[in-house]
Amino acid sequence: MNAHLQPTGSAYFIAKETQVAESHTLSILVDNEPGVLARVIGLFSGRGYNIESLTVSETEHEAHLSRITIVTRGTPGVLEQIKSQLERIVPVHRVVDLTVRAKAMGQERPIEREVALVKVTGSGEMRAETLRLADAFHAKVVDATVDHFIFEITGKSSKVDQFVAVMKPLGLSEVCRTGIAAMNRGPQGM
Amino acid sequence: MSGTENQMTGAEIVLQALRDNGVEHIFGYPGGAVLPIYDEIFQQDDIEHILVRHEQGAGHMAEGYARSTGKVGVMLVTSGPGATNAVTPLQDALMDSIPLVCLTGQVPTTLIGSDAFQECDTVGITRPCTKHNWLVKDVNELARIIHEAFRVAQSGRPGPVVVDIPKDVQFATGTYTPPSAAPIQKSYQPKLQGDARQIEAAVQLMKTARRPIIYSGGGVVNSGPEASRLLRELVEITGFPITSTLMGLGAYPHSGKNWLGMLGMHGSYEANMAMHDCDVMVCIGARFDDRITGRLNAFSPNSKKIHIDIDPSSINKNVRVDIPILGDVGNVLEDMVRLWRAGSKDYDKTVQADWWTSITKWRARNSFAYKQSNDVIMPQYAIQRLYELTKDRDTYITTEVGQHQMWAAQFYGFEQPNRWMTSGGLGTMGYGFPAAIGVQVAHRDSLVIDIAGDASIQMCIQEMSCAVQYNLPVKIFILNNQYMGMVRQWQQLLHGNRLSNSYTEAMPDFVKLAEAYGGVGIACDKPGDLDAAIQEMIDVKRPVIFDCRVANLANCFPMIPSGKAHNEMLLPDEATDEAVANAIDAKGRQLV
Numbered sequence: 001m002n003a004h005l006q007p008t009g010s011a012y013f014i015a016k017e018t019q020v021a022e023s024h025t026l027s028i029l030v031d032n033e034p035g036v037l038a039r040v041i042g043l044f045s046g047r048g049y050n051i052e053s054l055t056v057s058e059t060e061h062e063a064h065l066s067r068i069t070i071v072t073r074g075t076p077g078v079l080e081q082i083k084s085q086l087e088r089i090v091p092v093h094r095v096v097d098l099t100v101r102a103k104a105m106g107q108e109r110p111i112e113r114e115v116a117l118v119k120v121t122g123s124g125e126m127r128a129e130t131l132r133l134a135d136a137f138h139a140k141v142v143d144a145t146v147d148h149f150i151f152e153i154t155g156k157s158s159k160v161d162q163f164v165a166v167m168k169p170l171g172l173s174e175v176c177r178t179g180i181a182a183m184n185r186g187p188q189g190m
Numbered sequence: 191m192s193g194t195e196n197q198m199t200g201a202e203i204v205l206q207a208l209r210d211n212g213v214e215h216i217f218g219y220p221g222g223a224v225l226p227i228y229d230e231i232f233q234q235d236d237i238e239h240i241l242v243r244h245e246q247g248a249g250h251m252a253e254g255y256a257r258s259t260g261k262v263g264v265m266l267v268t269s270g271p272g273a274t275n276a277v278t279p280l281q282d283a284l285m286d287s288i289p290l291v292c293l294t295g296q297v298p299t300t301l302i303g304s305d306a307f308q309e310c311d312t313v314g315i316t317r318p319c320t321k322h323n324w325l326v327k328d329v330n331e332l333a334r335i336i337h338e339a340f341r342v343a344q345s346g347r348p349g350p351v352v353v354d355i356p357k358d359v360q361f362a363t364g365t366y367t368p369p370s371a372a373p374i375q376k377s378y379q380p381k382l383q384g385d386a387r388q389i390e391a392a393v394q395l396m397k398t399a400r401r402p403i404i405y406s407g408g409g410v411v412n413s414g415p416e417a418s419r420l421l422r423e424l425v426e427i428t429g430f431p432i433t434s435t436l437m438g439l440g441a442y443p444h445s446g447k448n449w450l451g452m453l454g455m456h457g458s459y460e461a462n463m464a465m466h467d468c469d470v471m472v473c474i475g476a477r478f479d480d481r482i483t484g485r486l487n488a489f490s491p492n493s494k495k496i497h498i499d500i501d502p503s504s505i506n507k508n509v510r511v512d513i514p515i516l517g518d519v520g521n522v523l524e525d526m527v528r529l530w531r532a533g534s535k536d537y538d539k540t541v542q543a544d545w546w547t548s549i550t551k552w553r554a555r556n557s558f559a560y561k562q563s564n565d566v567i568m569p570q571y572a573i574q575r576l577y578e579l580t581k582d583r584d585t586y587i588t589t590e591v592g593q594h595q596m597w598a599a600q601f602y603g604f605e606q607p608n609r610w611m612t613s614g615g616l617g618t619m620g621y622g623f624p625a626a627i628g629v630q631v632a633h634r635d636s637l638v639i640d641i642a643g644d645a646s647i648q649m650c651i652q653e654m655s656c657a658v659q660y661n662l663p664v665k666i667f668i669l670n671n672q673y674m675g676m677v678r679q680w681q682q683l684l685h686g687n688r689l690s691n692s693y694t695e696a697m698p699d700f701v702k703l704a705e706a707y708g709g710v711g712i713a714c715d716k717p718g719d720l721d722a723a724i725q726e727m728i729d730v731k732r733p734v735i736f737d738c739r740v741a742n743l744a745n746c747f748p749m750i751p752s753g754k755a756h757n758e759m760l761l762p763d764e765a766t767d768e769a770v771a772n773a774i775d776a777k778g779r780q781l782v
Contacts, residue, residue, distance in 0.1 A: 009684045009752045012480065031377055034325065039317060046318050077506065084503035090322040090342060093377040 249279020409475020
């Protein structure tokens with residue numbers, strides 16, 4: 001059989017990416033109308049951008065405004081594109097790259113917090129250990145029986161990660177995380 | 191009785207809203223979910239409905255109509271397949287920034303989500319291929335949404351929008367809100383005026399240029415006739431050379447002395463060399479598309495770049511620029527021309543003398559040259575003759591997609607904007623003929639020619655029936671080489687001339703096809719007969735299919751092969767079989 005013949009080139013110019021990707025947190029203020037979240041996340045999937053965390057809720061009920069917080073990863077060029085592309089969406093009012101703003105103020109990152117509900121099942125001595133560790137993490141017991149606890153924990157994602165890891169050997173059975181809520185430090189609004 | 195005059199059914203509201211937005215023509219196809227609107231169309235005379243033969247045709251007609259008039263094109267289709275067939279023209283309009291309002295019927299609101307007959311998630315399917323879309327669930331919102339649809343479609347960077355109207359909303363009675371009273375969505379307010387300091391900085395930079403170039407695009411055409419006039423004025427007062435993208439042809443006249451021809455993959459040698467070697471580039475309403483730039487890391491390496499664009503996402507997308515100016519091309523050019531004039535006494539055009547010497551040298555390479563034949567019609571010759579015989583008339587040109595499109599762009603000279611309709615971004619085969627019908631609807635007495643390929647034309651050939659029905663004397667000028675020519679050219683260049691499925695073995699008899707539809711068919715295969723045949727085509731006041739049999743294996747040159755820079759063009763006189771075979775070197779193999 002003949003060797004399989006390969007094309008010598010392509011109709012497209014493909015350049016290697018040389019910039020380094022970084023993680024940024026974006027705040028997007030939108031009209032809370034049907035389909036608006038689909039427009040935003042459709043933009044990310046359609047253009048090949050990453051979503052590491054997504055949080056959305058109506059924040060100004062009278063004005064029907066929702067705030068979407070997205071943690072995304074990309075090179076500086078891609079991050080700039082994401083912001084511009086988001087601004088093109090008709091119901092989008094404002095897009096702020098909180099990470100860029102934090103850096104401009106000499107900070108590493110904006111304030112970023114996450115809430116998690118963590119269910120741990122078990123009995124006997126493990127329960128005391130579970131409670132002791134939960135206390136160390138300032139996790140609150142929101143539900144309990146003799147066979148389980150549900151903890152509510154708030155903090156940076158890394159803290160939640162750590163808490164979940166610690167609970168694993170103690171009978172972790174279920175985790176639900178909200179995704180990140182974020183805001184810049186200082187008196188200036190979005 | 192006060193208050194009741196604004197009470198109408200949804201279908202009546204649609205027609206009233208169209209009238210209030212200045213609509214005179216709509217292109218559409220009826221079906222179950224739009225019957226109430228069609229019933230209203232039947233009972234009025236203000237708006238003419240053009241019945242198409244396929245919804246894709248309706249979309250391209252609306253695009254041709256919009257691009258040749260500067261107005262919004264309007265299409266009306268039914269739910270389900272009507273809407274899905276509209277997807278191609280919607281994406282086409284999105285990529286080429288054509289203002290389009292597409293009204294779609296939808297199953298009744300109570301049936302949405304039940305997989306009803308001819309149901310599809312129209313707003314879901316069309317979300318990524320429109321600028322915005324709406325599903326109207328309340329008849330009282332219908333008028334506001336249609337007015338907003340027109341505002342969004344034509345303001346800022348123009349584009350297509352969809353208004354999806356369930357059948358029960360068309361039947362329901364509600365209040366009509368006139369455009370003047372309708373609230374607008376505050377989050378969408380495009381910025382038209384450019385930043386004064388940025389424009390000032392741009393003008394300062396332009397004055398220091400020794401090797402300047404203006405690179406203009408479709409944004410100039412979209413901005414309106416005044417933008418084209420200002421562009422010409424800017425070229426005149428600065429003395430800068432100017433090139434343009436495919437979409438921007440006609441904004442600066444072909445006969446203008448500073449014109450370098452189109453740039454890009456099949457652009458002129460002088461335009462591409464000047465782009466590569468310039469020291470200041472002024473990009474006006476273009477978007478650094480990959481067909482334009484060639485290899486990005488070798489794109490115009492030593493220039494400072496100014497970019498005027500109304501869409502912030504176009505700026506710094508593919509190419510980093512030094513001075514971005516966000517705003518409408520017309521507004522920014524007005525400021526730019528004024529600023530230049532105010533401080534032009536000290537400007538000496540002779541600083542560009544060496545630059546123009548280089549350009550003259552590049553021009554002398556005559557990069558569009560081709561070998562003439564006495565026996566067979568060369569495709570380039572066919573376009574040249576078509577141009578010579580139609581240039582003094584009121585002519586509009588549309589094209590399909592492929593080699594014929596590039597030859598049309600290279601050899602047909604455009605003196606005015608809005609005279610050239612082509613699918614640039616999406617590259618939609620089947621665009622040209624319906625687009626030509628749309629142009630002819632808007633300009634009944636003009637000469638409208640679709641320069642086509644034998645493969646492309648068969649993608650929307652059914653619209654012959656539409657052209658005949660409405661007495662629209664559109665001319666289809668087919669460069670018939672039996673191949674999908676551009677596919678064959680790429681296969682020759684990149685795939686060892688293995689011509690996989692690019693030859694059409696069973697070609698229809700285009701003359702008989704024209705006659706079967708009730709049009710006129712003309713065939714020509716001798717260079718000596720061509721002029722008379724073209725003249726005959728022009729003189730016939732009916733739809734014509736002109737089957738122009740051209741050299742089968744002609745390639746479109748010059749060309750920037752993949753992975754190459756602007757200054758590495760393959761020129762026609764160097765394009766021997768061997769050079770073509772070796773145009774893409776071993777490094778090109780890594781390019782996927």
